[in-house]
Amino acid sequence: xxxxxxxxxxxxxxxxxxxxxxxxxxEQWLEPxxxxxxxxxxxxLNVGPQWDSWWPSIIASTxxxxxxDFVRINxxxxxxxxxxxxxxxxxxxxxxxxxxxxxxxxxxxxxxxAHLKGRTVRSLDGQAPQASNTR
Numbered sequence: 567x568x569x570x571x572x573x574x575x576x577x578x579x580x581x582x583x584x585x586x587x588x589x590x591x592x593e594q595w596l597e598p599x600x601x602x603x604x605x606x607x608x609x610x611l612n613v614g615p616q617w618d619s620w621w622p623s624i625i626a627s628t629x630x631x632x633x634x635d636f637v638r639i640n641x642x643x644x645x646x647x648x649x650x651x652x653x654x655x656x657x658x659x660x661x662x663x664x665x666x667x668x669x670x671x672x673x674x675x676x677x678x679x680a681h682l683k684g685r686t687v688r689s690l691d692g693q694a695p696q697a698s699n700t701r
Contacts, residue, residue, distance in 0.1 A: 599636070601646070601650070605621065605638070605642055606641045618662075621662060625655070
């Protein structure tokens with residue numbers, strides 16, 4: 567086991583002091599990032615995986631373009647203020663909707679994907695799509 571892993575994850579009492587320092591520094595650094603946006607979002611197209619693969623990259627790129635500081639903790643992006651989080655979320659929603667519409671435009675004449683248009687439009691307008699066991 568490497569030295570850093572031994573310190574962080576080991577149970578040797580000799581490493582308790584440095585382990586506590588690391589924890590305190592991380593808590594101080596993460597403390598201002600209280601406002602979150604979940605990075606997991608249900609895949610509304612009902613094609614592919616359960617979680618939307620576009621959403622995490624869209625919100626991260628939006629925050630970077632707006633030059634807003636953020637931290638990724640588990641499956642969420644954390645921001646310093648509610649206003650920053652809301653600004654990123656609103657712009658990301660618009661970009662996400664545009665990506666879905668671009669995707670649908672690509673397959674608009676393909677009969678295999680004809681069922682997607684109605685489902686996605688209802689989903690984007692706030693209505694839940696009908697349950698489907700086909701994927």
